[in-house]
Amino acid sequence: MITSTTITPAVRPLVEASGIAKRYGPTVALRDGRLTVLPGESHALVGRNGAGKSTLVTVLTGLQAPDAGTVLFDGEPAPPLGDRDAWRAKVACVYQKPTVVPELTVAENLFINRQPGSRRGFFSWRTLRDEATRVLDTWDIHVDPDARTADLKVEDRQMVEIARALSGGARFIVLDEPTAQLDNREIERLFTRMRALQESGVTFLFISHHLQEVYEVCQTVTVLRDARWITTAPVAELPRAALVEAMAGEVIAEERAAARAAVEHEPDATVLLDARGLTSEAYDDVDLTVRSGEVVGLAGSSGSGKIQLAEAFAGLHTPTAGTAQLAGKPLPFGDVSGALAAGVGCVPRDRHDQGLVPGMTIGDNATMSVLGRLGRHGFVATDRKRRFAAELIERLDIHAEGPEQPVSDLSGGNAQKVVMARALASDPRLLVLINPTAGVDVKSKESLLSRMDSAREDGTAVLVVSDELDDLRRCDRVLVLFHGKVVAEHAAGWHDHELIASIEGVDHG
Template sequence: MKLVAQAISKSYGGVQALSEVDFTAYEGKVNVLVGENGAGKSTLMKILSGSEKPTSGAILLDDEEIELSGPRDAMARGIGIIHQELSLFPNLSIAENMFAGRELRRGRRFVDKGTQRRRAREVLTRLSQNLDPDTLVGDLPIGQQQLVEIGRALLEDVRVLIMDEPTSALSNNEVDVLFEVMADLRDHDVTVIYISHKLDEFRRIGDWVTVLRDGKLVAHESMAKTDTAWIVRQMVGRDPDSLYAHNSSTAGQTLLDVRHLTVPGPVRPLVDDVSLTVHAGEVVGVYGLMGAGRTELIECLMGMRSSTSGEVRIRDKAEPHATVQARMAAGLALVPEDRQRDGLVQTMSVRDNILLATIGRFTRAGLLRGATEQRTAAAKAGELSIKSPGLSALVTSLSGGNQQKVVLARALLTEPVVLLLDEPTRGIDVGAKSQIGALMAELAAQGFGVLFISSELAEVIAMADRVLVMARGRITAEYAAADVTEEALVAASASDRVLGMTDRTERQSAAPHDGRPGEGQEGMPMETENS
């Protein structure tokens, strides 16, 4: 079945997530949809699978206009979706998960477990997984859980299958299996819509590629007529320098020196032998895909996760205690990725949130001095131009960008030497993004070292003096700002190779291999140990 979206627009409150997007998914083809985070891919897929309604526009199934009342309606018409986040029940078995909500019946009341088990086993065999359908899903590694989710969609007689980044948790073998299944589906005239960030992967399987950027359609092309560089150009599009301030200060002494840090994980190390340095006045970006181990790296640096080996040196002193308090005292401060979950105390005022990490400093004879508190918080709020109805207003009454600045203000009050920022611009609007970017450059100019994580190519390229790329817990490439290209970053982020910090030949081989000849391979890894 051919699925067509015509001039689809969707707005959430004041935010335009999609505007006038046309999208065509051809029958018996793998239709790839790419775009940066926030480009509107997932919103479009939610509309096509019935879980969201478009503000305007039409959906055509085999040239007939349809209106989807919900996911069940979409399913009934043969449109299935595999979500990016797993929606499985870890406490139920594989078979129970596959038939959750649509259990096979024996009689009217009873679940036909035998048939469910048999059909689950058939699907598992199709996915080359020799698993017992009675295994609890919670006992499976994450990659196999993803395959169970895929199996669940295959059980239905799907004519259109939407896959939202299904490979982010899969091993190479599992990806191969998935691609075989996709090829098989294609041969059976199923329309596959495939969202992915991994350029090398989707180029193997895709027939058509559609690029979204900032909620708009920017390109729709047969895969054969494109190359990696072209796709990345379409994805990034805008002139990054117009949006982000670039740090212009020169690097000084080494503030943070991480050596061979390893954080254990259930299957493979979450952080695998990572070494890096951050200097005074330097903005270092860490680029990578979801699950590459970036957040775990930063959490380990901040003492929130323990490492099995490695050393963290701050201002030339080893910091062995690895507690949040010790790392904070040594001069690290973290602005976390999920500020609602890890950053803000929602029940507290703006002022109390700003002062939270340093509250012990505002006392006389053990009692808090309200006036000093107020003055300090007001000064910091002014410095970062935090807009709020008042310092005693609840922090939740602020906009996303201002909430982020509250967390940043708290971090700065601890007087750090190195700031760790995990996705500092996620979920905030474009204006606030460029403000945060300017702040980072300003902090570097003041002599701070800044280490930030970003999934946005344009952002990491525009703001960082040096970019590290992580994949599978390892640092796979390192570029100076002058040498970095989008192709190089994308290729290295999907790479399994390791950037050896001591072995020269290995370091050279870590140069990206997927870009166009002559371009993207200029990004030679920098020397980092001799500064």
């Protein structure tokens, strides 16, 4: 077990939190939160869902007062909770879910509610644009101030949020799962921008479940577990296996998922999904088969067409050409209900916008795809639905009070398990998984991937789209799309550099 040690800084910390405690009724969200961030560094905050990361961030950003403990900025006590301007001058958080207003321009978002040069309710649009241009140029952020924010790429929207924070005077930026919706190239561009901003005096707190990113972009890491501080250490001095051990509280073989051999599927197994000549604006002339008990991965950059292809099988899009059959019957395109009735279960790419109805309970979310089984003529037996939902909660190991708990109360990992539960509830012939482990912790990732293995063992055909190499390692084979075309196929046992070369277009014209 790793020894919990702290770092003695040679310079005064920019941010220092100690002894932070926070309770919500009987629930202890944080009992001993500690964090020491030095000026100009990227400091990782990691831990499984429920470890206390989000609670610590709400305290560090002045959204909530701790029940105990202190927060210092540059050696001075944190501002009073009600002084929002003072907090904005100290710290800002860029969340996984964008907080920009999509219909406003970049300039309007940069200065929302604080328009420069405003007098008696009036302000100058020219001044607004000039000030926005100045802020973007100062921080070398290449975004058109007149662009509608909804039209920007995810990475550019994130940079707008960072610029907004910097324009308010903050030099400490919290990045909460900033890479969850980015592909490999976009992630590298984000990291390049982070490094440039660090050189300009910006300090980052980087929250991520992807440990390889911690080693790539951060200098120091702090681990929380079970609502308390475990360790703080220089990233370069902490082996990955030790970091995972600190997060999990037990020894987890780092290579367990990587070394896990794909289950041998019968080469003569029945072809369940058979697609021919699928074409759309995003992909071109794709042939694809998935057999019973086979897991096929789709890899590629964000512009490869892999997500649009997978979504077509789930009824979300209609190809302009081509056909697909599932279990020998035509698969309806552009018809989500029809795809579900044909035997397709789907975990969509974004659980927030596509996967969950936040105002509903866990039970309602998990069973909405099978209500026809639970009643007749539009009437659903409440007790039957509750029992069915309880079985799904147990099957997916969802940590919750029960089916009646609001799904909005769940951590990211447990919320994603609810989405997986709904996909599996219909006993699908084809299971389509799109970024199934995005934004979840180490243990939840393993639990979700084990459900994929169980589906394989049950004879389901599984199609996995992911930017995570660990997800793709569980596949029997991986197809790589490049600019909409299948350019490579890798059997189980591929090496990282081989797959990445195909994704990046290195080994083909």
